[in-house]
Amino acid sequence: MAPLGSDVDLRFQLVVSPQVQEFDAAACLFQSAAVNHHGESSVQGYATATGVVMRFPRIADFWLSTGVIRCELHDPELEFMVEICLLGHVMAYYLELCGMAALHAGAVRQGDKAVLFAADRTGGKSTMVTSLVKAGFPLLADDISALAWQDGKVMCRHGFPQMKLTPEQIARFVAKAEAENFPLVHPSFAKLSVPADRVGRVVSTSLPVACIYLLQRYLPGSEAGEGTRVRIEPVPAGEAMIQLIRHAFLANTLGSHADCALLGPTPKGVENDLKASRFHLVARITRSVAVRRLWYPSGYEYLPAVHRAIAADLAATEASDRQTA
Incomplete structure (x- = not known):
């Protein structure tokens, strides 16, 4: 376009x-x-x-x-x-x-950067992002995080200020929710459409991306030696690229997309083949942004510890970047 x-x-x-x-x-x-x-x-x-x-x-x-x-x-x-x-x-x-990569991920603001959280459909992304917004991290995007390469940086655009939450999430994260009559997202689904500012603050500007976390929940005690420990580990570039392609909001659609000159001639240096141009953009994202796997136990009671681990990891990354600069 x-x-x-x-x-x-x-x-x-x-x-x-x-x-x-x-x-x-x-x-x-x-x-x-x-x-x-x-x-x-x-x-x-x-x-x-x-x-x-x-x-x-x-x-x-x-x-x-x-x-x-x-x-x-x-x-x-x-x-x-x-x-x-x-x-x-x-x-x-x-x-x-x-020309953007639309990831199936939520995003919040930490300082002057965007932090993204990607997961499979039952991987806890909605709960994680909502809990962070409630804890004071302003919402940047709820379900679709649009990433673009701009001025030598990977930027995340702000999304529509709306969140899709279950009644249980609303009862936990939305103040005075019992007095609200939030509409159903779909008559056949349990999730309700909630204005994001009913949960916390909202960001309405684009921000450079600090990190993309791939969420991986485990049941307490289900993994040997893990217990309730939160751990964060780097994802190698090759695997990171595969994961970002897999977490495209339209992964199956983009994978089967036919080559086509969508709108005729494009500016010099901009590819017209959607799959090829997206491949190069995702490669650039993985070279420029840290991608980490975030392991954490299932359960609302563990979320504050997860928040602290994320904040500590981001602070360590920022300190390392300052030393490198």
Whole structure:
């Protein structure tokens, strides 16, 4: 979409359109392996003359072009899906097309840096990030962390100031939550949509990335000699790159993405092949940012100790960087 470092005003348009446009098979960029109740790929992508269409069959088409996302909603009864799709798959894809790496990770601010936390879907990322925000680390991004190379640094863009929390997390981390009526993220899911400022402070600027932590929980006593100890270990560059590729918000989609000149000619030095350009960006991130594996015991009672371990690790890294500079 836009070259790295350029400023883009992003506008969103929503219209109801029962008509579904047909696309030539040659225009298909990807089809998800997951299918809907009708046996259709649940997410599809098509190249157009002006950009890309991200299709959620029988729900909506999202037309992506520079500075504009236009949603054509096909079934008005499924309007609640617009926000889910937009703030998930669609925004992650738009960011990738803009030359950023959209990681399935949360991010908070520590000092003047961003600290990211990536995990599998049941790996505790939501609880970890929410607990840190509650403990005074301002939220930068909840579910999608967009990383870009800018002025010789890896920068993390701020996300939408909203958090998806379970009722248990809300009861623990949101003050006076019993008086609130937070909406469901999806009628079939237990998580609720909570304004981030109901948990703690929010950051609305881009920050250089200090560290990316890969979360690894274990049950107390389940690993020989571990007990309730928190440990942090560096991840070798090769493995770090594999992990960051695996933790892409759209990992499966990007892996199967067809080569395509998405919006015609691009500026000199900017690759048009999405997979190749993303590979080089992730390689640059792993060369420039520390990636560490954070092992910690499962249980809310251990989170303060985890917070202290993270703060100590970041302080040691900062002191080492000052000595090296």
